[in-house]
Amino acid sequence: MTPRILxxxxxxxxxxxxxxxxIALASxxxxxxxxxxxxxxxxxxxxxPGQLAASAAEVVELGTAHGRDCAGxxxxxxxxxxxxxxxxxxxxxxxGICEASMIEASQGGRAFSVATSTPDLVEAIxxxxxxxxxxxxxxxxxxxxxxxxxxxxDPALLSxxxxxxxxxxxxxxxxxxxxxxxxxxxxxxEKLRPRFDQPVLGPIPSAVExxxxxxxxxxxxxxxxxx
Numbered sequence: 001m002t003p004r005i006l007x008x009x010x011x012x013x014x015x016x017x018x019x020x021x022x023i024a025l026a027s028x029x030x031x032x033x034x035x036x037x038x039x040x041x042x043x044x045x046x047x048x049p050g051q052l053a054a055s056a057a058e059v060v061e062l063g064t065a066h067g068r069d070c071a072g073x074x075x076x077x078x079x080x081x082x083x084x085x086x087x088x089x090x091x092x093x094x095x096g097i098c099e100a101s102m103i104e105a106s107q108g109g110r111a112f113s114v115a116t117s118t119p120d121l122v123e124a125i126x127x128x129x130x131x132x133x134x135x136x137x138x139x140x141x142x143x144x145x146x147x148x149x150x151x152x153x154d155p156a157l158l159s160x161x162x163x164x165x166x167x168x169x170x171x172x173x174x175x176x177x178x179x180x181x182x183x184x185x186x187x188x189x190e191k192l193r194p195r196f197d198q199p200v201l202g203p204i205p206s207a208v209e210x211x212x213x214x215x216x217x218x219x220x221x222x223x224x225x226x227x
Contacts, residue, residue, distance in 0.1 A: 003071035003215050004033040008062050009183065010055040010077040013044040016184045020076050020204055023186045027205040031212055035070065037062050045184055046077055047148050048120045056082035064089050071218075072211040076183040078116070078203060079124045093214035097183055097203035098128045100210040105177040105201055106137045113139040113169035115162050116181030117148040125181060139173040141181070142166075152184055159188045163195060170198050179203060 007024050009017040021036040028034065039062065042055045059075055059082030067073045072093040075083050080096030087094045105112035112134075114125055122141050129138035144151060144161035151158050162180060169175040177199040180189035189202030 002031065002033050003212075004035060004069065005072045005074060005211055005215075006063065006067045006070040007034055007036045007074045007076055008059055009036060009038045010059050010075065010081050011042045011044055011046050011184070012039050013184070014038055016045075020183050020186055023190065023202065023204045024074070024208050027208040028212070032208065035066065037066050045149050045152060046079070046081075046121075047118045049124055052077070052079040052081050052121060052124055056085065058082075060086050060089060063094070067092065071215045074204075074207045074211055076204060076207070078118075078182045079121060080128060093211060093218060095207050095210045095214065097207045098125065098181070099132060101179045101181075101201050101203035101206035102129055102132055102134055102138075103210065104206040105179050105199070106134050109137065110176040110199075111137050111139050111174055112177040112179065113173050113175035114141045114179045114181040115143075115165035115169055116141060117144045117151050117158065117162065117185065118182060119143040119148075139169065139175050142168045142173070155187060158185070159191050162188050163192055166192060166196060166200060170196065177201060179206075 017036050017038040024034045039058045041058050046052050063073050063086040075096045078098045080098045083096040142165040166178045169178045179201045186204050193200045
């Protein structure tokens with residue numbers, strides 16, 4: 001039976017949920033069934049530390065309410081809000097898109113950077129690299145200019161702005177892999193990947209691969225004998 005996972009969109013944009021759902025399905029390539037749920041109390045795009053912190057409680061609520069019949073859960077905001085608490089409350093693997101993409105980007109000891117459109121979240125993203133023990137490989141963040149919400153409303157402009165940030169990560173920071181830092185930036189990540197020789201990672205595909213691996217490991221674990 002194909003495993004069923006839950007993808008949580010911590011912002012309140014249904015359009016973003018639909019986009020992330022489509023990317024997750026395409027990345028899974030038939031290996032997963034994906035159910036996507038959308039937050040209601042959050043803004044349409046999380047762009048400040050306060051919004052990121054405030055979204056954590058609803059992530060946990062959605063995960064515990066909708067994830068009972070799932071084999072795994074993806075938290076699809078780049079700051080991984082509510083990730084640690086949700087892991088404590090459910091018995092299935094839970095991954096965050098920031099965590100998953102940083103782990104993938106660092107494979108083989110690669111130096112990596114993040115390109116994103118949310119400068120106010122730089123500190124929170126930096127902290128994730130430190131929390132994961134990857135600070136020695138992390139080369140920092142390059143941000144696009146201008147209002148992130150307005151930029152997100154113009155896909156062509158967003159892609160070009162992120163392309164410049166990716167280029168700076170590679171040429172100025174020495175990144176050997178670059179993560180496009182944000183669930184709402186998923187489509188832009190897909191467009192940018194073929195434009196560079198170095199790997200450009202979308203965080204949603206990274207999370208899909210990680211959750212598949214964790215579900216497989218859980219399935220392979222020896223089961224306790226019933227008395």
